[in-house]
Amino acid sequence: MDKLKITGGVPLNGEITISGAKNAALPILCAGLLTAGTLRLTNVPQLADVKTTQKLLQGMGVRVMTDNVHEYEITANAITSLVAPYELVKTMRASILVLGPTLARFGEAQVSLPGGCAIGARPVDQHIKGLQAMGAEIVIEHGYVKAKGKLKGCRFRSDMITVTGTENLLMAAVLAEGTTILENAAREPEVVDLAECLIKMGAKISGHGTDTITIEGVKELHGAEHAIVPDRIETGTFLVAAAATQGKVVLRKTRADILGAVLDKLVEAGAHIEAGDDWIAIDMKQRPKAVDIRTLEYPAFPTDMQAQFMTLNALATGSSVMTETIFENRFMHVPELARMGASIKVDGHSAFVTGVEGFSGATVMATDLRASASLVIAGLVAEGDTIVDRIYHLDRGYEHIETKLGGVGAQIERISG
Ligand SMILES: CC(=O)N[C@H]1[C@@H](OP(=O)(O)OP(=O)(O)OC[C@H]2O[C@@H](n3ccc(=O)[nH]c3=O)[C@H](O)[C@@H]2O)O[C@H](CO)[C@@H](O)[C@@H]1O
Numbered sequence: 225m226d227k228l229k230i231t232g233g234v235p236l237n238g239e240i241t242i243s244g245a246k247n248a249a250l251p252i253l254c255a256g257l258l259t260a261g262t263l264r265l266t267n268v269p270q271l272a273d274v275k276t277t278q279k280l281l282q283g284m285g286v287r288v289m290t291d292n293v294h295e296y297e298i299t300a301n302a303i304t305s306l307v308a309p310y311e312l313v314k315t316m317r318a319s320i321l322v323l324g325p326t327l328a329r330f331g332e333a334q335v336s337l338p339g340g341c342a343i344g345a346r347p348v349d350q351h352i353k354g355l356q357a358m359g360a361e362i363v364i365e366h367g368y369v370k371a372k373g374k375l376k377g378c379r380f381r382s383d384m385i386t387v388t389g390t391e392n393l394l395m396a397a398v399l400a401e402g403t404t405i406l407e408n409a410a411r412e413p414e415v416v417d418l419a420e421c422l423i424k425m426g427a428k429i430s431g432h433g434t435d436t437i438t439i440e441g442v443k444e445l446h447g448a449e450h451a452i453v454p455d456r457i458e459t460g461t462f463l464v465a466a467a468a469t470q471g472k473v474v475l476r477k478t479r480a481d482i483l484g485a486v487l488d489k490l491v492e493a494g495a496h497i498e499a500g501d502d503w504i505a506i507d508m509k510q511r512p513k514a515v516d517i518r519t520l521e522y523p524a525f526p527t528d529m530q531a532q533f534m535t536l537n538a539l540a541t542g543s544s545v546m547t548e549t550i551f552e553n554r555f556m557h558v559p560e561l562a563r564m565g566a567s568i569k570v571d572g573h574s575a576f577v578t579g580v581e582g583f584s585g586a587t588v589m590a591t592d593l594r595a596s597a598s599l600v601i602a603g604l605v606a607e608g609d610t611i612v613d614r615i616y617h618l619d620r621g622y623e624h625i626e627t628k629l630g631g632v633g634a635q636i637e638r639i640s641g
């Protein structure tokens with residue numbers, strides 16, 4: 225199992241190029257199932273989750289051509305299986321995203337139920353309820369969601385806002401007969417990116433980016449070309465890393481307009497931020513000030529940035545309250561940060577953080593992606609060496625994190641094992 229070794233204490237300085245968003249690339253790769261034409265994608269991040277999606281699609285008979293860097297061509301013109309097996313779904317929950325498009329195009333699909341994960345139970349009941357509202361017959365058997373039927377447009381209001389749920393239903397609705405209205409829909413930029421790609425493929429969609437998406441079903445979609453939106457969470461992670469180390473960094477090929485809540489909190493913490501069309505610069509001259517955080521659906525503060533801000537708050541002057549409202553168990557980084565000297569008390573959905581002047585390096589491990597990122601940031605600041613174990617979580621969502629951080633001065637190396 226690979227590890228990262230980080231020797232802390234160097235302020236980050238320089239430029240980092242941001243990759244395409246994991247959470248947009250995964251649904252958009254699955255959207256390739258909706259057409260016999262070729263979907264050409266650029267700015268696809270090189271991530272373990274993208275490779276898993278590639279395997280999943282190939283296992284269904286989809287032709288996936290890639291330059292193994294950032295370009296993919298997906299052609300689903302000779303499907304051989306309508307099944308997403310447990311072996312792949314268990315390594316990546318987002319595999320559930322093949323359910324909607326496969327059912328919509330082929331009238332049948334079987335996807336292993338993802339089950340819970342470290343950050344919460346994460347059921348997919350709303351995905352299922354929405355597809356049933358569109359006329360699908362669904363049974364859960366032997367751990368699989370087995371769906372069949374011809375989909376018809378409907379009005380569906382989900383019980384809560386769900387990102388992949390909205391994406392699954394959106395992909396199902398584009399080929400359903402008639403009009404579908406998705407109410408209480410997720411507004412995340414990755415949902416918008418998927419909708420824009422589907423429109424290029426011939427789908428009729430309006431209202432994406434609002435809480436009501438209207439989809440007029442079409443008979444078939446065609447091939448298209450699409451560039452994946454920049455990763456706002458990777459961007460935010462490097463911004464926090466720069467702030468925590470009191471550094472000065474420019475992030476290229478990214479977008480400030482989809483990072484509003486995160487940038488506001490960095491400014492509140494004392495960072496100087498400038499941004500242009502496709503870059504963001506941060507300059508942090510002093511120890512951060514503590515900022516209260518409450519995670520919520522977009523456009524509010526993202527749950528996927530909570531752990532990284534916890535590290536920043538743990539090093540700040542003053543104390544803060546951080547409330548997690550999206551996932552019921554997303555404080556797994558707290559005991560690991562405590563091993564490095566952080567002072568954090570958790571009570572229910574809130575963490576009470578008292579800033580300390582510094583951390584000391586330690587061997588730490590995490591059980592999810594963003595928790596791992598928070599530990600890397602802590603290691604960049606800590607005195608001495610930090611070993612971050614189980615970095616397969618990081619490799620799911622950060623492209624060459626050690627190379628990118630090393631390029632701005634961090635002393636970080638991957639130890640293969
Ligand atoms: C691949 C991807 O895009 N992952 C993102 C996506 O995950 P994901 O789409 O899985 O997260 P959801 O938006 O669905 O989850 C939000 C909340 O709704 C609950 N829920 C969801 C669906 C459902 O059918 N029933 C139900 O109860 C979940 O357990 C959770 O408590 O959005 C999350 C919230 O922004 C992010 O943290 C993830 O990075």
Ligand SMILES: C=C(OP(=O)(O)O)C(=O)O
Pocket residue numbers: 247317318528593594621
């Ligand atoms: C929770 C995350 O991802 P996933 O939904 O793929 O587990 C994340 O990206 O932080």
